[in-house]
Amino acid sequence: MGKVKMKRKxxxxxxxAMSDVxxxxxxxFMLTSTFLQKEPVTxxxxxxxxEQKVPTANxxxxxxxxxxxxxxxxxxxxxxxxxxxxxxxxxxxxILNEAxxxxxxxxxxxxxxxxxxxxxxxxxxxxxxVPFQVLPQFLSMSQTEQDKFITxxxxxxxxxxxxxxxxxxxxxxxxxxxxxxxxxxxxxxQKAMKKGEGIxxxxxxxxxxxxxxxxxxxxxxxxxxxxxxxxALKTEQx
Amino acid sequence: MAQIxxxxxxxxxxxxxxxxxxxxxxxxxVDMNMLLITFFMLCTTxxxxxxxxxxxxxxxxxxxxxxxxxxESEAITLILTTERNADGKIKKDDTGRPxxxxxxxxxxxxxxxxxxxxRIDNNKLKAEYFVGNDGxxxxxxxxxxxxxxxxxxERIDKEKAKWRNKEFAPGxxxxxxxxxQARAREIRNDxxxxxxxxxxxxxxxxxxxxxxxxxxxxxxxxxxxxxxDNINKTDSVLILxxxxxxxxx
Numbered sequence: 213m214g215k216v217k218m219k220r221k222x223x224x225x226x227x228x229a230m231s232d233v234x235x236x237x238x239x240x241f242m243l244t245s246t247f248l249q250k251e252p253v254t255x256x257x258x259x260x261x262x263e264q265k266v267p268t269a270n271x272x273x274x275x276x277x278x279x280x281x282x283x284x285x286x287x288x289x290x291x292x293x294x295x296x297x298x299x300x301x302x303x304x305x306x307i308l309n310e311a312x313x314x315x316x317x318x319x320x321x322x323x324x325x326x327x328x329x330x331x332x333x334x335x336x337x338x339x340x341x342v343p344f345q346v347l348p349q350f351l352s353m354s355q356t357e358q359d360k361f362i363t364x365x366x367x368x369x370x371x372x373x374x375x376x377x378x379x380x381x382x383x384x385x386x387x388x389x390x391x392x393x394x395x396x397x398x399x400x401x402q403k404a405m406k407k408g409e410g411i412x413x414x415x416x417x418x419x420x421x422x423x424x425x426x427x428x429x430x431x432x433x434x435x436x437x438x439x440x441x442x443x444a445l446k447t448e449q450x
Numbered sequence: 451m452a453q454i455x456x457x458x459x460x461x462x463x464x465x466x467x468x469x470x471x472x473x474x475x476x477x478x479x480v481d482m483n484m485l486l487i488t489f490f491m492l493c494t495t496x497x498x499x500x501x502x503x504x505x506x507x508x509x510x511x512x513x514x515x516x517x518x519x520x521x522e523s524e525a526i527t528l529i530l531t532t533e534r535n536a537d538g539k540i541k542k543d544d545t546g547r548p549x550x551x552x553x554x555x556x557x558x559x560x561x562x563x564x565x566x567x568x569r570i571d572n573n574k575l576k577a578e579y580f581v582g583n584d585g586x587x588x589x590x591x592x593x594x595x596x597x598x599x600x601x602x603x604e605r606i607d608k609e610k611a612k613w614r615n616k617e618f619a620p621g622x623x624x625x626x627x628x629x630x631q632a633r634a635r636e637i638r639n640d641x642x643x644x645x646x647x648x649x650x651x652x653x654x655x656x657x658x659x660x661x662x663x664x665x666x667x668x669x670x671x672x673x674x675x676x677x678x679d680n681i682n683k684t685d686s687v688l689i690l691x692x693x694x695x696x697x698x699x
Contacts, residue, residue, distance in 0.1 A: 224473065224475075226476075227475065227476030227479070227480050228476050230476065231479050231480050234483035235483055237483075237487050238483055238486050238487050238490065241490035241491060241494065242490060244494070245490055245493065245494035246494065258658060258662040258663070259662075260500060260502050260662050260665070261666050261669055261670060262500050262501065262502040262666075262669065263500060264500060264501045264502070265500065265501070266499050266500070266501050408503045408504075408505060409503070412501060415658045416658065417658055417659035417662070418540050418548075418657050418658070419658045420532075420538070420654060420655050420656065420657065420658075421530070421653065421654060421655070421656040421657070421658060421660075421661055422654030422655070424658050424661075425654075428506060431506075432506050432507075437505050437506045437507065438503065438504070438505040438506075439503070439505075440503045440504070441501060441502045441503075441662065441665075442499050442500075442501055443499065443500045443501065443502050443662060444499055444500060445500050446666075
């Protein structure tokens, strides 16, 4: 009688199929992803039933931290044709020039001077929020230092000053920025701002109304009466 | 699958080399892919945030006679407030909802105190909450607003039923949607119906969320005329009086 031969079984698992699946998934995520924008504070936006989407191009978004610090981020044209003139980086540079000129006109005794390198640094920053006087110092920092600086809410030099509204002759710094963004020369952005889609106000849901109201009030003073509010989609059916 | 078999033509010779199988191990590849997927999953925003467009009235001083006053019978004023701890944190109730209250009054506020007891004689202020729906029944402030805007909502519901059955443009869902939207807008702005004018005010400590909830209620209840206004002294007096008469348990 012949012996029963035990077939030796291999413990190797074929990973090819698995690999196929993961590559497919990876491709999907790579193609659909838009990266999270770096923001100085993470805010939880309130939920709403509104289903309008946030535009990705030609948008000035104003972030209000729960402490009342204000940050602005600017996105330019996404069109390939106009990218060189009005893409985000070029647009930011134009706006910076405009804003600094406006500021220096109002504060002739204490003007802000920026080097070319500092202007270049500004165009790379997604969201900024420092007073004009701190701007040269802030823009000379390395990126990690900038991140550290701007996320520290206790620091005095963080947040765009927004108080002393009302006086139209002397715009406050937030108003200078918004005015500069409006007058950047990018028609698409201006059109979007007029329609109310170009300005988005983002605030945490727990922020007291008095703090957000400051920002809204400033926008009203600038006659930017139409704007959008960033919200999240309501999850439950209520 | 991952191995290449070398066959030697079927002829087995003595001393011939054993069948070679080149096996490529894909496990590290899978590991790396998984890591990359994790990275992309954590770094992406799949859900784009939504926006709500609002327009505020101009800040300029308007002459008293130029202001378009809301008809008293149509006006309803909401005053939002949120309870906070001493350190500014929002108080939550047992179910974890923030404690936001909506005070509201209809028409003009009355703060006369004829009998001189330090209390307002006829305080029209009432308190409600954002509670959402219970099945199909409106609750809280939504019920109040729903009842005020009944005529509009009834008509829109009829149109909505038609829209659901795709009666406007059978077979063309985009046209069906746009016709419905246009009809709904027409009804919302139909001045022959009794429609409320809602004035939303928020106290300084009211949470941003409560203001958005109030704006949401306008959308849900198809109210076309609403505005955000600043709180004034009369409103504060009304709330203080209300709280004095209805002390919190």
